Amino acid sequence: MNNTKNAIMVTLFASMGQGENHYTLASVNRIIELLLEYHTTNVGRRWVFQCLHDLIEGGYINRRPRYKKNPEGQPRRRSSMIVFTVKGMEYLKKKLIEGARQALNSMLRYVTGDDKRWPRLPDVTNEEKSEMGKGGWEWLQRTIGDTASKMSF
Numbered sequence: 611m612n613n614t615k616n617a618i619m620v621t622l623f624a625s626m627g628q629g630e631n632h633y634t635l636a637s638v639n640r641i642i643e644l645l646l647e648y649h650t651t652n653v654g655r656r657w658v659f660q661c662l663h664d665l666i667e668g669g670y671i672n673r674r675p676r677y678k679k680n681p682e683g684q685p686r687r688r689s690s691m692i693v694f695t696v697k698g699m700e701y702l703k704k705k706l707i708e709g710a711r712q713a714l715n716s717m718l719r720y721v722t723g724d725d726k727r728w729p730r731l732p733d734v735t736n737e738e739k740s741e742m743g744k745g746g747w748e749w750l751q752r753t754i755g756d757t758a759s760k761m762s763f
Contacts, residue, residue, distance in 0.1 A: 611668075611701075613651070614645075614651060614653055614657065614661055615661045615664060615665060616705070617645055617649040617651050618641065618645065618658065618661050618662070618665065619665065619670065619671075619698065619701065619702060620649075620702070620705075620707060621636075621641060621644045621645055621648065621649070622634055622636065622641070622671065622692055622694070623694070623702055623707060623709070623710065623713075624644075624648075625640075625641075625644065626694075626713075632693060632694075632713075632717070633674075633691045633692060633693045634691070634692050635676075635689055635691060635692075636689070636692070637689040638655055638658050638659065638662075638689075639655075641658055642654075642655065642658060645658075662692075665698070668697075669695055669697045669698075670694070670695060670697055670698035670701060671692055671693065671694055671695060671698050672692070672693045672694075672695060673690040673691070673692055673693075674690060674691040674693065675687065675690050676688040676689070676690060676691055694713075694717075696714070696717060696718065699713055699714035699717055700714060702714075
């Protein structure tokens, strides 16, 4: 991993609040500003996008697109949510980034189910009262089919 990608990883982690949040909403322009301010690395938008692509392909981070509706009701893209993977947190921990070990431990507790603060599937879906019983899937397919047939493409 070259110096720019390493600096981007550290910058993304720092913009997460040193692991307090599990994601960052920093735009590419903000990443460029932070790289210039804290790492004295002057790069262009295209190179940042390429580095983010390489980090995603390497399995260090993931991106989740976000949308917001404008006043007319049409969707508008917002900056993506960038989330570190376990591999990315392990990389930062090996580089001795402050707070990476605690963030990795909390991430692993969540993944293994030891973190009891997070809701589980029965808590969210309330399975015993769910409408997806015996005829639920047929009802869902009928509803989706009726909706799809009413739409004109």
